[in-house]
Structure formats: C-alpha cells, structure tokens
Amino acid sequence: MGARIHRTLLAASALERLPRVADADTGLLVTDYRSADPELLARTEVLFTHWGSPLLDEDALGRLPALKAVVHAAGSVKQHVTPAVWERGIAVSSAAAANALPVAEFTLAAILFANKRVLESARRYRREQAAYELLPHFAGHGNYRRTVGIVGASRVGRRVIELLRPFDLDVLLYDPYVGPDEAAALGVRPLPLAEVVAHGDVVSIHAPELPGTRRMFDAALLARLADGATLINTARGSLVDTGALVAELRTGRIHAVIDVTDPDEPPAGSALYTLPNVLLTPHIAGSLGNELTRMAHWAVDEVERYAHGHPFAHGVGPQELSRSA
Structure with missing residues (x-):
C-alpha cells in the first residue's frame, strides 16, 4: 500500500x-x-x-x-x-x-437534502441574513412521494435502495443485469435508462467504470433530466461528460451533487467550483x-x-x- x-x-x-x-x-x-x-x-x-x-x-x-x-x-x-x-x-x-456503506450513507443524505432544497435555502439565508417566506420558496419541494432514479444496482446502489425503504419515495432502477423478479425483490420499478433519467426528481449514479459506461451521461441524456432535478454522482467521474454537465448546469434548470469528476480534480477556474446549483466535494463519500x-x-x-x-x-x-x- x-x-x-x-x-x-x-x-x-x-x-x-x-x-x-x-x-x-x-x-x-x-x-x-x-x-x-x-x-x-x-x-x-x-x-x-x-x-x-x-x-x-x-x-x-x-x-x-x-x-x-x-x-x-x-x-x-x-x-x-x-x-x-x-x-x-x-x-x-x-x-x-x-466501502460501499459510507458512500450509500452520503448518497442518502444528498437525496434527502436535494429534495428539501437544503443547500439552496442555506445559501439564501446566509446571503439575506433575514427570514423569508418559506411556503412560496418550498412550493413543489420536499420528500413526500418524490421519485428517485438509481442507475446501477451495484453494492452501493443496492445499499442506497435499502436505505430509502423507510421513506415515502418512489424508486426507479436502471441496470441491464437486473431482471423483473429481482427488481421486485429489491422493491424498485425497472425502467430503461432514458426513462429513469426523465422521471427522477433525483437521479443517482452507481454504475461501474467500464468501456461501455464512459460518458454514458452525455449531452442528450443530461437534457432528459426534468427541470429542477438533481444529478448525484458518487461513482466515477468518467461516467458523466463534464463539459455537457457544466453546460446544462449553467442554464440553472438542474442541480448536481458531484463527489467524483473527470479529471479527478477539476482545473482551477472550473465552473463546478462556483455554480450555485452545484455541491462539489473532493471524493469524500467513500471511507475516510x-x-x-x-x-x-x-x-x-x-x-x-x-x-x-x-x-x-x-x-x-x-x-x-x-x-x-
């Protein structure tokens, strides 16, 4: 070592x-x-x-x-x-x-915070340093009957699914190796990748880094994210086309929680460091x-x-x- x-x-x-x-x-x-x-x-x-x-x-x-x-x-x-x-x-x-356990715990926290718009609210409170109208701000947000899309029934993906069970959330899954019976046992609804991405209020990536998964989240797939959706990546940075993600984030219509990037460390001046709709962390989801x-x-x-x-x-x-x- x-x-x-x-x-x-x-x-x-x-x-x-x-x-x-x-x-x-x-x-x-x-x-x-x-x-x-x-x-x-x-x-x-x-x-x-x-x-x-x-x-x-x-x-x-x-x-x-x-x-x-x-x-x-x-x-x-x-x-x-x-x-x-x-x-x-x-x-x-x-x-x-x-090692999958802390990654799944990090992901669970990110999902719940994303649906509650915790980071966005904290930034606004810090900026204004005064109370604001909560009901209009939180219209349409919260963790009741929200839809979470899981991409990849890996060790982490399965643990995230397990951790989500106590909550009032609908969970979708894309994994080409999981059949209908196994999906039913996991308590998730299997759908094609494009549909999981399109229907998820939060979409969390847990697929492996393989030649066939490199930049699977390209511009076309990212464009299918619903307005206001959050993309979470705790898997591998190479699974997402960074340039396409930044372009989508610049529009302000989606949010992202990014723990892994491609390259491993974004260059100085990358928009990922400063965009208000991004939570960027330096690969801390795994064991530390x-x-x-x-x-x-x-x-x-x-x-x-x-x-x-x-x-x-x-x-x-x-x-x-x-x-x-």
Whole structure:
C-alpha cells in the first residue's frame, strides 16, 4: 500500500488484530516488489493490500512464488490485480462491501437534502441574513412521494435502495443485469435508462467504470433530466461528460451533487467550483477517518477465514470485475 495510508492505518490501530491471525509485521511496508527483501517475498503466502498497492504483474508474481491470496482492505482491486493473478489461481478478496456503506450513507443524505432544497435555502439565508417566506420558496419541494432514479444496482446502489425503504419515495432502477423478479425483490420499478433519467426528481449514479459506461451521461441524456432535478454522482467521474454537465448546469434548470469528476480534480477556474446549483466535494463519500478502520477489520476477518481454511466471504473473481468498479 502507499506510505500515507499505511501510516494512517497504524495511527488508527486498524491493523492491531492482524498479528493475532497471521504471522505478520504490521510495520513492514512494501511499495515496490523489486526493492523488497527477496527472501521475505519468497515465503509470503498472503498479501494485505490497500490504496497505492504496487502492480501485481507477472514480474511481481515471479518474486512471490508462495503467494496464495490477496486481501485488499479497500474497494476496487482493478488498480493492482492483473490477469496474471487469476491465471495463477490466486484467491482475491476485497473490502468493497465495507466501502460501499459510507458512500450509500452520503448518497442518502444528498437525496434527502436535494429534495428539501437544503443547500439552496442555506445559501439564501446566509446571503439575506433575514427570514423569508418559506411556503412560496418550498412550493413543489420536499420528500413526500418524490421519485428517485438509481442507475446501477451495484453494492452501493443496492445499499442506497435499502436505505430509502423507510421513506415515502418512489424508486426507479436502471441496470441491464437486473431482471423483473429481482427488481421486485429489491422493491424498485425497472425502467430503461432514458426513462429513469426523465422521471427522477433525483437521479443517482452507481454504475461501474467500464468501456461501455464512459460518458454514458452525455449531452442528450443530461437534457432528459426534468427541470429542477438533481444529478448525484458518487461513482466515477468518467461516467458523466463534464463539459455537457457544466453546460446544462449553467442554464440553472438542474442541480448536481458531484463527489467524483473527470479529471479527478477539476482545473482551477472550473465552473463546478462556483455554480450555485452545484455541491462539489473532493471524493469524500467513500471511507475516510474512522471508516478506514471498518475496511481494515473486514480484511482482517478475511485473513482469519483463510487461516482457518474457510473460503473468503468477500471473494472477487475476474468475471465480477468485468461488471463492477
């Protein structure tokens, strides 16, 4: 993993359980397999990884002849697990399900705030520094019988759907892999993407980053958002055409809650920083602070399962990666 996340996990005592379930030195950090102790690598059976992990390509695996498993204490493994890992039959686990929890919680808050026009009201109150007529301002707003469109029944998408159940909201879903029976079990109404976007008072993106999903929210799809609708993106910035989104936002007819962008950091002077109908955050929906400890505990649980000869509870395979982030 990267040095910064390693220091953070140590400071939070997130790794203190690991030596109890494995022969592990939590103070040891490998950031480059070529410069690591070759004798140590040669007898390593399990890699415990996190953000910033070096690539596990054929060269790296050649230095890890005893490697049997990779346990990732974070979300996607796409940044370091290569096809060579699957070819060698190495088991892989991810704490993506743990990382999905805070993203879903952030999304729930964004949905409820969007329908209530909380940010817009706060800006106006701060600007005027005086009470204003609430009933005219809130006409047509609120969280009763509003329609929420979920794009992607991913781990996060499914958790958002679950969190929305106690509220008086109608939930639509677009996911090409979810059939009518599964949608009924989830308690959502499945519709084509264009219809979900057109009917949603709030549309929240939870699709994976794949070649076929790049800029799926293009100018034509964004134009289908209803006047006053809010687009939420906590998935990947590449799923939205940033230029087309900014153009639509400039008209003032829609709102956006954007936690991920393409590029990862909008350039200085980007309208996303200043448009009044945008809440822009620097990728904070995922695990941060003490939420990192939860991911670490999930990963240590997986190491413990491996040590007892049990299969991973959160195993990842190549087929799953073709449809997930």
